[in-house]
Amino acid sequence: MVKATIEDVAEEAGVSVATVDRVLNGRAAVRPQTAERVERAIRRLNYQPDRLAARLARAREYRFCFILPEGANAFMLALGDAVQEESLRMVREKVVIDLRYTDVFDAQKLSATLDSIGPVYDGVAVVALDHPRVREAINALSERGVSVVTLVSDVPSSKRIHYVGIDNSAAGRTAATLMGRYLSGRKGKVGLVAGSLSLRDHIERQFGFEQVMAHDFPNLTILPVREGRDDRDKVKAVADQILADNPDLIGLYNVGAGSGGIAAALEHAGRARDVVFITHELTEDTRRALIDGTIDIIINQDAGHEVRSAIRVLMSKADKLPIVEQMERIRIDIYLRDNIP
Known part of the structure; x- marks a missing residue:
């Protein structure tokens, strides 16, 4: 099928090419009846404007x-x-x-x-x-x-x-389902670390995670979320404290960044293999920890x-x-x- 041109649209609608251009780009007022004829012609011909050509023809960037x-x-x-x-x-x-x-x-x-x-x-x-x-x-x-x-x-x-x-609520729910399945009926505590609860993506991930955990995995106790401002050192300090305060910790979900800090805390505590650790974003740090087995799952966005x-x-x-x-x-x-x- 031959691709329709702006001239084809003009002929179909019974108007000038300039009028079609005005309708497409909203450059000047066009009578509603005329605009409707042009839009009907565009739909009938399945006209697709050449956007690149239009950009290159612009007078400014x-x-x-x-x-x-x-x-x-x-x-x-x-x-x-x-x-x-x-x-x-x-x-x-x-x-x-x-x-x-x-x-x-x-x-x-x-x-x-x-x-x-x-x-x-x-x-x-x-x-x-x-x-x-x-x-x-x-x-x-x-x-x-x-x-x-x-x-x-x-x-x-x-x-x-x-x-x-991404749909961050869905990402949090996905993390919860994977956490529950990986822990496979074990009883214990699961910690959450976020960058900031003022960031909507972090709030939505936390909400989705807690929603699924409470409904599907009542054997697991969710600890109050701790903030680390996505800073590796601050996140490590938070993870160190969670591990020290909760010897029955069996899972960690990092809602934000700074996952290298959690990996370091787990390794320092000798708990890198018995705590299921789920985090976000495939980076150099998280890739290494995933290959080593300190991180179990990475939820990523491109x-x-x-x-x-x-x-x-x-x-x-x-x-x-x-x-x-x-x-x-x-x-x-x-x-x-x-x-x-």
């Missing part, structure tokens, strides 16, 4: 900004690497991508970073803290005409246009896919085209030592 957490979180560093890689690729499509780092655990600092985004940007992708200040900063950007995508951690009550990341998805969503918004939801669904990967890539 699109400019996007990614805001990521500062610090040594290996997954977030991988996100940063993916942003830099994609920024080089997108230059030929007249898209400029900038990268900023800030303390996303601090609502004031993160909101100040968002407030500093100027009108030069068409869109922003941000790893977000679910806090009123951050929500209002996102809303202010939206009102200034800057599209916002939340990345990895969401602020659903804000005016962001899309969330790019950093590169998330960055590319955020860019596609921002491009769709800038081009006034619909998002292809199937392409933007981020899957949950489960890695054992036996299937590590």
Whole structure:
């Protein structure tokens, strides 16, 4: 089948090519009856605009900004690497991508970073803290005409246009089912470590985990969640304390990052083989601990896919085209030592 052109749409609708272009891009007012004829013609012909050609014909560049957490979180560093890689690729499509780092655990600092985004940007992708200040900063950007995508951690009550990341409640439920199955009827305590309970992804994982554990595995006692701010040393100190206070600990679930600290604590306590340890994100540290047997399961999300998805969503918004939801669904990967890539 020959691909329909904009000229075919114009002929089918009985209008000029310029009118079709105005309908597609919303550049100028078109009478509702005319717009309806054009849209019917587009549907009948299954017309797909050549987005790349349209971008290259633009008189100016699109400019996007990614805001990521500062610090040594290996997954977030991988996100940063993916942003830099994609920024080089997108230059030929007249898209400029900038990268900023800030303390996303601090609502004031993160909101100040968002407030500093100027009108030069068409869109922003941000790893977000679910806090009123951050929500209002996102809303202010939206009102200034800057599209916002939340990345990895969401602020659903804000005016962001899309969330790019895994279903974190499902990830937590998955971790709970795997933990319960691995412990196979044993009785004891299971500890939880989170980066921050102000990060929605961590809250949702905790909620999903506790929900399944309480319903399906009443033989296991869930300890109160402890926060480590995704810092390896702080997470190690938290894990050391959990192990010291709970000799009957048989499971650990790390909701966030800093898993190398938990692995070190387990190994130091001589308990790396009798405590089931489930964590998130395949990094150099977690890969090594998975192969060694200190980590039993890693629940992963693909950093590169998330960055590319955020860019596609921002491009769709800038081009006034619909998002292809199937392409933007981020899957949950489960890695054992036996299937590590």
